Amino acid sequence: QVQLVESGGGVVQPGGSLRLSCAASGFTFSNYGIHWVRQAPGKGLEWVAFIRSDGSTRYYASSVKGRFTISRDNSKNTLYLQMDSLRAEDTAVYYCARKKNSDWILSFLDYWGRGALVTVSS
Amino acid sequence: QSVLTQPPSISAAPGQKVTISCSGSSSNIGNNYVSWYQQFPGTAPRVLISETNKRPSGIPDRFSGSKSGTSATLGITGLQTGDEADYYCGTWDNSLSAWVFGGGTKLTVL
Numbered sequence: 001q002v003q004l005v006e007s008g009g010g011v012v013q014p015g016g017s018l019r020l021s022c023a024a025s026g027f028t029f030s031n032y033g034i035h036w037v038r039q040a041p042g043k044g045l046e047w048v049a050f051i052r053s054d055g056s057t058r059y060y061a062s063s064v065k066g067r068f069t070i071s072r073d074n075s076k077n078t079l080y081l082q083m084d085s086l087r088a089e090d091t092a093v094y095y096c097a098r099k100k101n102s103d104w105i106l107s108f109l110d111y112w113g114r115g116a117l118v119t120v121s122s
Numbered sequence: 123q124s125v126l127t128q129p130p131s132i133s134a135a136p137g138q139k140v141t142i143s144c145s146g147s148s149s150n151i152g153n154n155y156v157s158w159y160q161q162f163p164g165t166a167p168r169v170l171i172s173e174t175n176k177r178p179s180g181i182p183d184r185f186s187g188s189k190s191g192t193s194a195t196l197g198i199t200g201l202q203t204g205d206e207a208d209y210y211c212g213t214w215d216n217s218l219s220a221w222v223f224g225g226g227t228k229l230t231v232l
Contacts, residue, residue, distance in 0.1 A: 050221060
């Protein structure tokens with residue numbers, strides 16, 4: 001069955017860095033684009049970034065552009081999110097989610113991981 | 123401020139029907155399909171409706187989706203206490219080159 005498992009969360013000081021991983025199994029990872037979505041405590045869902053199946057295209061939310069980098073290693077079936085210059089407002093549960101359908105018009109997020117908590121605090 | 127606008131909360135009695143609206147623009151809902159996500163406290167979201175009105179396997183037909191112009195609607199009939207959750211709409215925004223979510227609607231079944 002399809003599984004996405006996030007890891008690498010933790011507590012980091014403002015201005016620090018952290019790298020999240022998302023290990024995929026149960027499907028051909030290299031065939032799918034993957035999103036990162038976050039949820040601050042008590043708040044709604046906020047899309048963070050997306051990477052195409054072959055890594056050739058990446059999109060970012062304006063709130064993280066220039067600070068976060070999404071990448072993937074298809075040989076390891078793993079997605080990454082490198083987070084630099086972290087701020088208190090980046091505190092959230094971070095989910096990876098698979099993009100279904102290659103055409104953006106039809107696409108949706110069909111499988112989600114359980115999430116990894118990132119806390120930015122001094 | 124979310125790109126897609128949803129009512130923050132809605133409530134209804136068991137057995138009744140509710141609709142949750144999601145308002146956008148021509149750069150998102152107006153030209154793309156909409157999906158809906160259900161999230162229970164402390165758990166990951168799951169897709170409830172895809173491609174505006176399709177139900178993934180395992181989702182009961184009490185849940186339905188529709189779209190008109192730049193607005194979409196999630197309908198839930200025969201409300202059950204187990205439907206109490208947060209509901210989010212989502213779609214791609216062509217102008218932003220970004221995935222966008224609504225702010226979420228908290229459903230309370232009284």
